[in-house]
Amino acid sequence: DADVTQTPRNRITKTGKRIMLECSQTKGHDRMYWYRQDPGLGLRLIYYSFDVKDINKGEISDGYSVSRQAQAKFSLSLESAIPNQTALYFCATSGGGTRETQYFGPGTRLLVL
Amino acid sequence: DAKTTQPNSMESNEEEPVHLPCNHSTISGTDYIHWYRQLPSQGPEYVIHGLTSNVNNRMASLAIAEDRKSSTLILHRATLRDAAVYYCILRDVLDYGQNFVFGPGTRLSVLP
Numbered sequence: 141d142a143d144v145t146q147t148p149r150n151r152i153t154k155t156g157k158r159i160m161l162e163c164s165q166t167k168g169h170d171r172m173y174w175y176r177q178d179p180g181l182g183l184r185l186i187y188y189s190f191d192v193k194d195i196n197k198g199e200i201s202d203g204y205s206v207s208r209q210a211q212a213k214f215s216l217s218l219e220s221a222i223p224n225q226t227a228l229y230f231c232a233t234s235g236g237g238t239r240e241t242q243y244f245g246p247g248t249r250l251l252v253l
Numbered sequence: 254d255a256k257t258t259q260p261n262s263m264e265s266n267e268e269e270p271v272h273l274p275c276n277h278s279t280i281s282g283t284d285y286i287h288w289y290r291q292l293p294s295q296g297p298e299y300v301i302h303g304l305t306s307n308v309n310n311r312m313a314s315l316a317i318a319e320d321r322k323s324s325t326l327i328l329h330r331a332t333l334r335d336a337a338v339y340y341c342i343l344r345d346v347l348d349y350g351q352n353f354v355f356g357p358g359t360r361l362s363v364l365p
Binding site for chain 2: 144173175180181182183184185188198230232240241242243244245246247
């Protein structure tokens with residue numbers, strides 16, 4: 141089984157709809173992240189959480205919100221989806237420390253019409 | 254955040270060595286150099302990281318310049334499966350709130 145899972149893997153929605161992307165991890169890590177990737181570009185950080193009670197905005201948080209329901213679960217919501225939020229979304233986890241290796245999920249491909 | 258510069262793309266022949274360069278002229282003394290790669294249709298995966306000394310693991314080697322202003326990821330024998338985007342990232346080990354900054358990376362093509 142994968143260490144980091146994301147649901148759904150693909151989603152098509154319409155402008156103005158609220159949607160939620162979910163992420164679960166079995167690595168026992170405290171730190172979780174949501175990134176967005178647009179074609180030909182690197183990943184940009186949306187939100188991150190260093191533990192259940194800690195939520196921080198990343199580089200591009202406008203239009204997004206998150207919820208850390210438990211150590212293992214971190215959800216990303218688009219309150220009112222717009223077409224320029226069409227992208228590939230990745231969840232990641234890390235254990236902190238000097239190594240700080242990040243483990244990524246398989247991604248969710250989102251299309252907003 | 255400290256910045257890195259990588260070529261947009263590189264090409265290699267299968268079973269030949271590949272040297273992927275990264276420039277980081279503003280690196281600080283506590284910045285670790287991390288390399289990740291992203292295979293097609295997958296999330297990024299960790300490759301290797303180092304601070305000052307060269308590093309080897311089962312996937313690759315990392316050669317770090319003496320002045321630490323550049324580094325090179327070495328794939329000893331490229332395979333078709335190594336075709337991916339490779340990201341060079343700096344992260345300050347003392348800044349616990351800092352996050353990884355993924356630039357556009359280098360897209361490696363491996364020719365059969």
